[in-house]
Amino acid sequence: MARMCGIGGVVCWRADTRADASVARTLVRWLRHRGPDGEGTYVGRARGLAPGGAEARVACAHTRLAVIDPRPVAQGPLASDDGRILLLFNGEIYNHRSLRSGLERRGHRFRSRCDAEVVLRAYEEAGPACVAWFEGMYAFAVLDRRRGRLVLARDPAGEKPLFVAQPPGGFVFASEIAAIVAAAHAAGLALDRTLCRAWVPLQRALGFVPAPHTLLRGVESLRPGEVRLLEAGRLRVQRRLVFGRFAPAPFGESGPGADPAERAASRPRSVLVRLRRAVERAVRARLESDVPLGGFLSGGIDSALVCALARRALGRLETFTLGFDEPGWDERAAAAATARAIGAVHHDSRVGAEALERIEAIVLRHGAPFGD
Incomplete structure (x- = not known):
C-alpha cells in the first residue's frame, strides 16, 4: 500500500457516545499503514463544537510518514505554544521556507524544520484564510479550542483525501473511509453504511465517485480546495479555493502569491x-x-x-x-x-x-x- 501520513478524529456530544483513548487507538490502528514513522494522539474536550456551542469530547490521531525533519519534535498532532490549537497534517507545503521566513518576522517561533509547523503558525496568524497561501498537496484538520471550532481543509488539486461523516450525536473525519467506519463504531456512533446506489453508475463510468459523494450514504469527501468548519454541531463550507489561484501572504514573501x-x-x-x-x-x-x-x-x-x-x-x-x-x-x-x-x-x-x-x-x- 502507498505510504503517507494519516489523520483522523472523532467529536462526540451525546451521552451514549464516547471519544476517549480507545477511540484514538482505533484510529491509529486503521491509519498506521499510512504513516509507519511515528504516531500521536490527543484526547480532551473542546467548547463550541457541540450544538448550542456546548462542550464536546474529542479524540484524534496522526500517523506520520517522515519526509521533512524526521525528529520526534515534528510528530503530530502539533500544538500551539498555549496548547489550545492542534494541527493534524497530511501532505507537503512546497513554499514552506518562504512562509516560515515571513512568519518569523511576524514574531512566530518554530520548534521544528517541518513544513507542517508552518501550517500551524500560519493558522495562528490568519485563521482559515491561510490556506490560500499554501502551494502544495495537503489535507489537514485544526482543532481550535480558542475559538471553539474544527477546521478541515483539502488542497485545490484534491491530491490528498479527506472524508467526513455526521452521524447523530457526533462527527468523524479521517484520511480513509475504513478509518471513519471503524472509529464511528468504536465511539458508539450510528453511521449509515448502506450502499448509495445512485452513485454506482458514476463509479462504473468514471472509475471513481466524484467528491463530495462516496459509495456510502453516511460518508462524504471534501471537494478539492474546500475548507469546512464544524461549529455548534453544524458543518459548513467556509470557502473553496480554485486550483492555480493563490493569495500573497501579508508579510511580503514571494511565492505562489507573488505580485x-x-x-x-x-x-x-x-x-x-x-x-x-x-x-x-x-x-x-x-x-x-x-x-x-x-x-x-x-x-x-x-x-x-x-x-x-x-x-x-x-x-x-x-x-x-x-x-x-x-x-x-x-x-x-x-x-x-x-x-x-x-x-x-x-x-x-x-x-x-x-x-x-x-x-x-x-x-x-x-x-x-x-x-x-
Whole structure:
C-alpha cells in the first residue's frame, strides 16, 4: 500500500457516545499503514463544537510518514505554544521556507524544520484564510479550542483525501473511509453504511465517485480546495479555493502569491520557455526531503520528463516500474530504456494474477473500487 501520513478524529456530544483513548487507538490502528514513522494522539474536550456551542469530547490521531525533519519534535498532532490549537497534517507545503521566513518576522517561533509547523503558525496568524497561501498537496484538520471550532481543509488539486461523516450525536473525519467506519463504531456512533446506489453508475463510468459523494450514504469527501468548519454541531463550507489561484501572504514573501505585475515583467515571451521553466520549478519544489527519493517511471512522456528533471536536479535518482504479463499493458522495456537515457538507477517488478489475492485489502484501503 502507498505510504503517507494519516489523520483522523472523532467529536462526540451525546451521552451514549464516547471519544476517549480507545477511540484514538482505533484510529491509529486503521491509519498506521499510512504513516509507519511515528504516531500521536490527543484526547480532551473542546467548547463550541457541540450544538448550542456546548462542550464536546474529542479524540484524534496522526500517523506520520517522515519526509521533512524526521525528529520526534515534528510528530503530530502539533500544538500551539498555549496548547489550545492542534494541527493534524497530511501532505507537503512546497513554499514552506518562504512562509516560515515571513512568519518569523511576524514574531512566530518554530520548534521544528517541518513544513507542517508552518501550517500551524500560519493558522495562528490568519485563521482559515491561510490556506490560500499554501502551494502544495495537503489535507489537514485544526482543532481550535480558542475559538471553539474544527477546521478541515483539502488542497485545490484534491491530491490528498479527506472524508467526513455526521452521524447523530457526533462527527468523524479521517484520511480513509475504513478509518471513519471503524472509529464511528468504536465511539458508539450510528453511521449509515448502506450502499448509495445512485452513485454506482458514476463509479462504473468514471472509475471513481466524484467528491463530495462516496459509495456510502453516511460518508462524504471534501471537494478539492474546500475548507469546512464544524461549529455548534453544524458543518459548513467556509470557502473553496480554485486550483492555480493563490493569495500573497501579508508579510511580503514571494511565492505562489507573488505580485502578478512583477511576474509578468520577468516572464519570457516564448511559450515553450515559460512552460519549461514552470515544469522545472514544479519538479524542483517537490524534491525537498530528508529521506531518499525515487520516481515512478512508465513508458510515457510525462513520467519520463519528471524523472529526467529530477535526476538532473538530484544527481542520482532511483526509478521504479510495475509490469504485467499481458504485452499490451507491459511498459517495462520502454521504462528501462528511458531510465538508461536519463541515467537513473532502475528497478522493475512484475504484477501477476497473484495480485488478485490482495484485491480486498486494496479496495479496503482505497475506500471504494477504482479504475485507474
